[in-house]
Amino acid sequence: MSSLLVLAIIIAIGVVAFVIGRQRAAAQDTGKVKPHSRAHYHGWWAFLLAVLPAVLLLAVWDIGSSFYLDRHIHAALPERTADSKVASEALDASLVKSLAKGLRRLDAGTPLPATFAELQPLLIAKGVALASDTQDYMIPIAVDANTVQDRLGLFGAVVTFALSIAGAFYALRQIAPRARARNNVERLMLWGLLAASTIAILTTVGIVLSMLFQTITFFESVSPMSFFFGTVWDPRFAAAGSGGSQGQFGLIPLLAGTLYIAAVALLVAVPVGLMSAVYMSEYASRSVRSVVKPALELLAGIPTIVYGIFAVVTLGPFLRDLSAALTGGSPFIQGQSIFTAGLVMGVMLIPVVSSLSDDIITAVPRAMRDGSLGLGATRSETIKRVILPAALPGIVGAILLTASRAIGETMIVVLAAGVAANLTANPFEAMTTITVKIVNQLTGDLEFNSPQTLVAFALGLTLFALTLVMNIVALYIVRKYREQYE
Amino acid sequence: MNIMTEQSLENAVGDKMNAKSNEVIKMRGDKVGVFYGEKQALFDVNLDVRQNQVTALIGPSGCGKSTFLRCLNRMNDTIDSARVTGKITLDEDDIYDKNIDVVELRARVGMVFQKPNPFPKSIYENVAYGPRIHGLAKRKSDMDQIVESSLKKAAIWNEVKDRLQEPGTGLSGGQQQRLCIARAIAVSPEVILMDEPCSALDPIATARVEELIDELRQNYTIVIVTHSMQQAARVSQRTAMFHLGYLVEEGATDKMFTNPDDKRTQDYITGRFG
Missing domain, CATH: 1.10.3720.10 (MetI-like)
Structure with a gap:
């Protein structure tokens, strides 16, 4: 299940939570108690609780599973020897990954040939061009990688949906005339605005740091004196x-x-x-x-x-x-x-x-x-x-x-x-x-x-x-x- | 206290000596009208300003008194949409004539504004500004002389003589306004226009400025716009009442405040509207 689809479903859950929350809050307003927050604040709070934690989990899960997959592929690759056909292990792994990606384009049920020489024309027919030094032993690894990825994706999606629905239920359960949904929403707005303004600062820090480390490497081979005071370029x-x-x-x-x-x-x-x-x-x-x-x-x-x-x-x-x-x-x-x-x-x-x-x-x-x-x-x-x-x-x-x-x-x-x-x-x-x-x-x-x-x-x-x-x-x-x- | 009495004695003597010149018409407005774009703000105002007297312009907000004041030294020229009709003379010369240099006119008819507006320069430079641009002082000592006498005339010399190089913006509101008056005096104008000069000041500073206006009358012709009836009664010899862009009534201050001809003046000075 692709992350984009999962995201769309989470937002859909959030929208449903918003509608239910608003209705529920409106229904509770019988006029006896003055409600603390207006109905749509309860709706927004339910939406935010349904969407935000789930999206954060999704992001963390995606990043984590790609790391896991990487390690999985590296572990499956054959031991490197002096006569390995591929120049480095990193290149080996990346070839497997692009092969795995290509295999997904094949129609389901197509019997997989055992050698890359036979596989290549099938892939080319689907518009997938791969490096010619892709080795035969990579095919089973790629197939395995795809299965692992699917399993991870499905599990992640299920957990995310569960979290999203749980968040929505929690928010809906909280709805009461004196519940302070407005304050909660305002607080989240504040955090959102703060995050937006932090991006520029963090980017500046990131730029400086990225230049700083390269500069330090440079000064290991050229002395700062000859750089700052040298008159010849x-x-x-x-x-x-x-x-x-x-x-x-x-x-x-x-x-x-x-x-x-x-x-x-x-x-x-x-x-x-x-x-x-x-x-x-x-x-x-x-x-x-x-x-x-x-x-x-x-x-x-x-x-x-x-x-x-x-x-x-x-x-x-x-x-x-x-x-x-x-x-x-x-x-x-x-x-x-x-x-x-x-x-x-x-x-x-x-x-x-x-x-x-x-x-x-x-x-x-x-x-x-x-x-x-x-x-x-x-x-x-x-x-x-x-x-x-x-x-x-x-x-x-x-x-x-x-x-x-x-x-x-x-x-x-x-x-x-x-x-x-x-x-x-x-x-x-x-x-x-x-x-x-x-x-x-x-x-x-x-x-x-x-x-x-x-x-x-x-x-x-x-x-x-x-x-x-x-x-x-x-x-x-x-x-x-x-x-x-x- | 003694000095004060002497000063007022001098004023009294001065008044007697100037009794004759009181009747000289310094500036004359003849059917003055002002338009801001399409809107007419002032209608057919006929008003005389007498030499060595204080003429007060009173009336409710938006009645055109400030507009008329600004016509007298053509400050309305700085507003793009403003257009002046009728005739205004200074010593019989039409100030809206093509041959009149507006810069020269403003040197003869100085202006003090509602809000004290010293330049962000030193106290000395604030006063020296006018004489410098008009080349009134050849040497530094001449300029020192002008600055000192202007500050003395504006009754602020004793407060600032030790801090002439400090910024004028650092003074208190009342001191700033007297500095602005000193700045206006420094170019030796014949007429000084004051647009609510005390509206931004506290009562004590107001009293000092009013005292000063009374002293300045000996040497200058003054036109003052004010919202305060008491101020008009205290400082002016002639009063003109404006209402909705028309001049309602004009006459000697004593008469205006005791026995005005027009009912609107009566109502205004007794506080029934405005």
């Missing part, structure tokens, strides 16, 4: 086990590239974004605002890869040709450069800066504007001397949030600034960033436990720490700003 894609030189994993060129490109991007995005925010919040009439603001935010909806294409196909060559024309021959701006990447990334970030700053500027109380205008200040004097200073902490927070986006950006840099890890101060040359190198290291055809791959995790963790610090600082500043007018 040259990971040497040596073949696995060749024992050649390890290469150098210097973070500095990547970090410099990341910060350099982010700085150029902010240099573009902050003034333009801020000025457009000022225009929209202070000058634009309502009709202009209703057109310009969504249009600007449309810019934020363009995928970054599209910006990258624009940079590499249009802007990069244009700037190169322009610089060539200016010097009359050799271009001083390369096709892929920090300048191009920063410029395009800056355009991408304009809506981020402007919409965040717009909210912050609008939040400055009207009394501040009136006070300044009432003293005979012009609009721009009011903005420059009262509104922007008052909004400054919030704007700084917005800029830091924007900066952490700039630091995390990948696609634009890959296309517009290239993948060469140079260390240069010239904005017209190619440089690359941490994110680009993470992609680079992980997409190579490399052994997973080599430092060449593991360095990606060290880079990721560094980036995570960098943006985390920026976000914390930004949030701190924004929160401080909120207290200003209170």
Whole structure:
């Protein structure tokens, strides 16, 4: 019996429990005693008691039985010897599992041939393709595995149904005019909401931990000193086990590239974004605002890869040709450069800066504007001397949030600034960033436990720490700003 | 106490000396109407503001008194949907004329708001703000002079002289309002408009601000919107009663509170409605 079917039946039991519970509670309300909870709360409580424990049991049972099945298959496999045909025991077991899965597709009652050579055409006729090194001895094991699985599934389903019905009965028995079903339901709601909000936190912890362990493995082969302070990035894609030189994993060129490109991007995005925010919040009439603001935010909806294409196909060559024309021959701006990447990334970030700053500027109380205008200040004097200073902490927070986006950006840099890890101060040359190198290291055809791959995790963790610090600082500043007018 | 008596003596003398200028019309509203979008909020108001006098605008909520006040320095311009008809003059010049610079007008007709709204800057910078944007002080010492005299005129100097660099938002409500008055005085306006300046203050702070308004009358022309009958009676020489967007009646405060012409004024000041 499949888990999905079991789940559907449990929910059906729950629905029945809901209907009965509600009716029962309504029937008990004779008007003599004021009922504590309304009838539908009793119904919901019965539903929840019928469904939740049963679903939890189902999940635990499913996980447990798959473990059990695994062990069962491993125990049934023949002892491994030097001339075993399959490379490893894990591979052996997985071949059995896919064979077992395939056998289920065969029509019931089909006589099973003893060899895989005869079995394969039957399976192929059913659309099941299996690896050709599936061995004959696996067939009985697979058949046995299927029987065990069926038995486990059936037993689990029966236990689950029993629990579900028991839960429903328990809840229905409890129904009384003064029973506190509403409080019970509310408490479960609270737990549900708590669980939802915990997911994000747990995921973050999980991400950090998964990177942390790989990073520790990486630092076993490369010293942290040479990673954090090395000035050369040259990971040497040596073949696995060749024992050649390890290469150098210097973070500095990547970090410099990341910060350099982010700085150029902010240099573009902050003034333009801020000025457009000022225009929209202070000058634009309502009709202009209703057109310009969504249009600007449309810019934020363009995928970054599209910006990258624009940079590499249009802007990069244009700037190169322009610089060539200016010097009359050799271009001083390369096709892929920090300048191009920063410029395009800056355009991408304009809506981020402007919409965040717009909210912050609008939040400055009207009394501040009136006070300044009432003293005979012009609009721009009011903005420059009262509104922007008052909004400054919030704007700084917005800029830091924007900066952490700039630091995390990948696609634009890959296309517009290239993948060469140079260390240069010239904005017209190619440089690359941490994110680009993470992609680079992980997409190579490399052994997973080599430092060449593991360095990606060290880079990721560094980036995570960098943006985390920026976000914390930004949030701190924004929160401080909120207290200003209170 | 002695100082107070001296001060009030001075005021009395000042009043006598200014007796003649009392009759000078500083601002004049002629058939002033205000629309917010389609809705008309003010109808055909004819009202004169006399120099070196306090003119109080009274009336129930929503009667248009604040709207009229905001017309006097064109603060209604900052509201997109607002439209003003009729004519308002300052020293005989139409302030809604195309040639009038609204910024210059607001420097001559300053405003103090209902809720104290000091800028989130230091006390010194709050007062120096106006003179700075209008370039009234060439040197730092000039600016110090302006700040000190403005704070003195607003009767708050003694409380803040040792903490000029602290934020203005850290003061108490009454002190903040006097700081805002000092800020308005600092640009040497001719007229000061006050929109319920005491509504957010406690009785003691209110008394101090009222005292201050009476002192300021010597040098400035003041128009004040108030919900408090007693306040209007205490601080003003002329009173104008608004109701439902119309000016009901206008006259000397003494007469308005003892023997008003209109029954609505009578009802309002005796508390029968409003």
